[in-house]
Amino acid sequence: MEPLGSYKSIISARATDSRILKRSQDGGIVSAVFIYGLENNILDGVIVADKEENFKPVPKVVTTPEEVLEAAGTKYTVCPNLSVLKSAIREYGCERIGVVGTPCQIISLRKVLKYPVGFRHLVNKVALLLGIFCMENFPYMGMKTIVEELCGVKLEDVVKMDIGKGKFWVYTRWGDAKSIKLKKTHPYEQISCHVCTDYTAELADISTGSVGSPDGWSTVLIRSEKGEEIINKMIEEGYLETKPVDEGKFGLGILKKLALTKKEKNMKEIEHRKELGLPVPPKVC
Amino acid sequence: MEDKRITVAHVQLSSCCGCLISLTDTYEKLLDVLNSVDLVYCQTLMDVREIPKADIILVEGAVCLDDHHAMEIAKEVREKGKIVVALGACAAVGGITRFSKGGQMSKPVQSSFSSLTEVVKCDLAIPGCPPSPELIVNVITAVIEGNTEYLKPFVRYGERKYEACGCDLIINAINKSLCMGCGVCAASCPTRAIEMVEGRPLVSSQLCIKCGVCSFQCPRIEV
Numbered sequence: 001m002e003p004l005g006s007y008k009s010i011i012s013a014r015a016t017d018s019r020i021l022k023r024s025q026d027g028g029i030v031s032a033v034f035i036y037g038l039e040n041n042i043l044d045g046v047i048v049a050d051k052e053e054n055f056k057p058v059p060k061v062v063t064t065p066e067e068v069l070e071a072a073g074t075k076y077t078v079c080p081n082l083s084v085l086k087s088a089i090r091e092y093g094c095e096r097i098g099v100v101g102t103p104c105q106i107i108s109l110r111k112v113l114k115y116p117v118g119f120r121h122l123v124n125k126v127a128l129l130l131g132i133f134c135m136e137n138f139p140y141m142g143m144k145t146i147v148e149e150l151c152g153v154k155l156e157d158v159v160k161m162d163i164g165k166g167k168f169w170v171y172t173r174w175g176d177a178k179s180i181k182l183k184k185t186h187p188y189e190q191i192s193c194h195v196c197t198d199y200t201a202e203l204a205d206i207s208t209g210s211v212g213s214p215d216g217w218s219t220v221l222i223r224s225e226k227g228e229e230i231i232n233k234m235i236e237e238g239y240l241e242t243k244p245v246d247e248g249k250f251g252l253g254i255l256k257k258l259a260l261t262k263k264e265k266n267m268k269e270i271e272h273r274k275e276l277g278l279p280v281p282p283k284v285c
Numbered sequence: 286m287e288d289k290r291i292t293v294a295h296v297q298l299s300s301c302c303g304c305l306i307s308l309t310d311t312y313e314k315l316l317d318v319l320n321s322v323d324l325v326y327c328q329t330l331m332d333v334r335e336i337p338k339a340d341i342i343l344v345e346g347a348v349c350l351d352d353h354h355a356m357e358i359a360k361e362v363r364e365k366g367k368i369v370v371a372l373g374a375c376a377a378v379g380g381i382t383r384f385s386k387g388g389q390m391s392k393p394v395q396s397s398f399s400s401l402t403e404v405v406k407c408d409l410a411i412p413g414c415p416p417s418p419e420l421i422v423n424v425i426t427a428v429i430e431g432n433t434e435y436l437k438p439f440v441r442y443g444e445r446k447y448e449a450c451g452c453d454l455i456i457n458a459i460n461k462s463l464c465m466g467c468g469v470c471a472a473s474c475p476t477r478a479i480e481m482v483e484g485r486p487l488v489s490s491q492l493c494i495k496c497g498v499c500s501f502q503c504p505r506i507e508v
Contacts, residue, residue: 059468059481078484080468087472101467108467108504115438118473118498120307120417137465140483190484192465192505279461282507 005202027218045094131201133209142188212255294326300346342366412497449497451488
């Protein structure tokens with residue numbers, strides 16, 4: 001089993017723009033690619049996960065680099081990005097859309113592109129799929145419980161959340177960092193994530209996430225020609241700083257290990273559901 | 286080779302013509318499709334009175350059980366078409382005609398409408414109101430090329446004889462703990478009957494027209 005799906009190359013990278021790095025989760029790859037795309041006419045609109053007060057996630061169609069920056073950073077809760085897919089072409093009139101999504105959202109979008117039953121004149125307007133690494137997600141109230149009950153921080157005071165070093169971290173606007181063991185967050189996971197075997201968004205053009213790279217950097221899997229072209233241009237033009245991915249235990253090793261863990265653990269859950277006679281997700285693409 | 290071209294007929298039953306408009310909405314792709322097939326019957330686009338035998342008959346609309354003409358046409362397409370395609374929500378799953386209950390002018394006695402899939406055996410059925418132009422082209426192309434893998438879900442929709450509804454999402458995805466909140470259902474809905482609330486679809490029964498597109502589009506529901 002290839003734990004990372006098929007890809008052309010893998011690198012560690014980070015944005016060179018300090019405005020991005022100030023706001024981004026790790027290396028700012030998603031923001032950098034979208035901003036590059038918008039500034040260079042490769043994309044004319046992108047679908048992002050923005051947030052309102054109290055970390056309420058809001059899927060948005062945005063058309064300017066400023067709005068992309070505004071939406072930077074991971075939200076550890078469900079944001080139905082694909083719900084604004086039609087709005088991007090109808091209300092915003094976009095013709096070259098970039099979409100960022102979790103692996104399940106990328107799978108869902110690939111299904112749309114294969115079977116666009118309810119999506120008139122959309123298929124040739126989806127220009128780029130960016131996938132983010134994802135082990136599981138939390139429903140909003142689950143995330144709220146983790147932050148407010150377990151970490152003891154009001155959501156309104158949170159500026160950033162992160163998962164790393166086996167812990168769930170919450171950073172407050174006063175500069176404090178609170179953390180709890182990741183194990184304690186498991187009861188609040190979205191159950192439907194347990195039947196997903198895709199950790200690295202295997203159907204995206206480009207997949208990215210922190211695992212496998214040092215702090216402040218992101219691991220980038222380049223999967224398609226489209227993805228390769230845009231990343232190469234960004235490197236050439238200085239939008240991205242790169243280095244070879246660490247092939248060792250704390251680089252590619254841990255990335256593969258986590259991807260495989262997700263596959264094995266959730267395949268078991270799928271088998272268990274089958275034994276119980278419950279439906280399981282169909283093979284989509 | 287000219288005479289070996291695949292013949293296609295479009296037959297309309299109780300429907301709004303929207304599925305045909307969607308088919309013609311493919312612009313230059315329609316020309317490609319028309320170049321590879323012979324359109325032999327289509328009341329809206331050409332002057333042919335009798336439904337001829339055809340390789341593919343696309344049928345749009347529900348069957349009015351109170352109208353013997355409609356019943357006869359349903360039988361006729363089954364006899365004359367090698368492949369009968371229930372095109373769009375009304376023919377495939379009933380769609381908006383599920384709400385009809387008679388009493389309307391100019392035919393107040395006509396009250397019973399059923400999907401074509403309930404009345405005759407359909408080889409393929411495509412939900413959606415209307416199905417997108419791209420999808421219709423994909424299906425016709427798959428039929429011409431014999432791409433059975435692509436057609437699988439539509440074969441299954443042809444076999445099932447029950448209606449569709451927005452609440453299929455609740456029954457088949459949410460109640461089965463499969464919904465992960467991607468939001469594709471909300472975007473696919475032609476009447477915006479679906480709002481995503483806390484990462485789950487909330488379906489308005491006032492707006493849902495039972496076209497079946499949301500549950501078809503759901504990546505977590507086996508179609």
